[in-house]
Amino acid sequence: MAVLAFLCLGLVPPTSASQPRSNYALTILLNNSQSPAIGLTLQLDPLTGNGSYAYWAETMTVNVSLGSQLAWGPDGDPGGYRVVTQHNVSGTAYFNLTAYIASDVRENLTNNPGDPVFATFTAVVTYTDNQGANPRTLVRTVSFALNYTPPPPPPVVSVLAAAALGVGGAGAIGLGVYIVRRARLDELYLMHDSGMLIRHWSRTNGTSHDSDIMSGMLIVLQEFVRDTWKSHQDEDAPLDQLRFGDQRVILARGTHTVLAAVVEGRYLNGLPKKLQRTVQEFEHSNAERLVNWNGNVDVFPSVDRIAERFLHGQAHGSA
Missing domain, CATH: 2.60.40.1230 (Gamma-adaptin ear (GAE) domain)
Known part of the structure; x- marks a missing residue:
């Protein structure tokens, strides 16, 4: 009261x-x-x-x-x-x-x-x-x-329980909306701070038209990395995001590399932190090679493990 x-x-x-x-x-x-x-x-x-x-x-x-x-x-x-x-x-x-x-x-x-x-x-x-x-x-x-009444705990209803109670349809619809809006990762670009591409992975091979679009996106990303690198030397600098129509590009920066993920959908579900952690692990394993990298991707024999982490075996890579 x-x-x-x-x-x-x-x-x-x-x-x-x-x-x-x-x-x-x-x-x-x-x-x-x-x-x-x-x-x-x-x-x-x-x-x-x-x-x-x-x-x-x-x-x-x-x-x-x-x-x-x-x-x-x-x-x-x-x-x-x-x-x-x-x-x-x-x-x-x-x-x-x-x-x-x-x-x-x-x-x-x-x-x-x-x-x-x-x-x-x-x-x-x-x-x-x-x-x-x-x-x-x-x-x-x-x-x-003091006068205080704690708020009631939120109700917990699983999908199986909802189905058993006869409201499985409504539960499924709610879950379906969430899945549609959840971000889907389609492309990954690993780039050197010079702007050179180390590796590109795609969920599918794509058509010729798709390749042209991805090439244009790569050019934009390269220019963006070169133009903004000096302002992101602070390790605590925020992640960058770019937009290409319905797609977003999430960029995680390390000391010498950038990992760019092209996603479509609303909910990122921890993806930025996962990208940042991946960049840090890659740079830790290849610190000496990255300092004066000359464009030879063969010096990174385990680089495709990055795609395995995010695209679960559906990746098609190119240098």
Whole structure:
């Protein structure tokens, strides 16, 4: 059940009626209707003045520090703080923040639903007069009981179970859509950083027209590798992707080579990582040969193992 907590906190009396300036009361509202997210609203209401400039606050800063039961993200580290500042404040000011029940506390509440757990945070509000001087500070620590209901586990239904329950058709349709959209790897190009082709593998022999298309794609890939190589010397650089109509080209880069996979379909299912791992293994086995490679593919006698890994014996290779 959602809980809305309203806390109206102490006031700072004006120093003198002859010296008008800003003077605020702090109210804190808690909203856990979206638990494990907890909305924190700090509302500062002016106690004096009629909205004239004399009662403005040139700077108003809120610092909220969380206890170990809360975090600033769904999976963030417990504790920590947030600082928010507003300038030229006239009238009521609002500061809205969102904290989360820490992940280890959520686990504890899930395993022990009857045990109450209390969370704590501290709010420090500092505001100045309209000249940015004479700061005043309000400090409040708030403790409250956590309200958390863990989400239900997702249903697990196998294809065989679905068929046994008489919904096998619907299950098969869903599975069929997934298979159609799953990426199919049709071509592999292994290229040297010079742009020279080391090896090309295809799922089928292809027609003359297909060969022309693949030759055009190879030229584009060669130019792309030569033009972009210098900007990808960082080992952590992201994988490149190119598009050719309905096909995508996923490129995994090593120190001296690029492995380009031509795929069609939506779901890659770990293919980029597999390509990257393959490049690293190939370069590890052929490090000395790749440094000053002169175009002789015979120095890589086991290169076709790459195709066996991805095309499962259906590959037709060419240098």
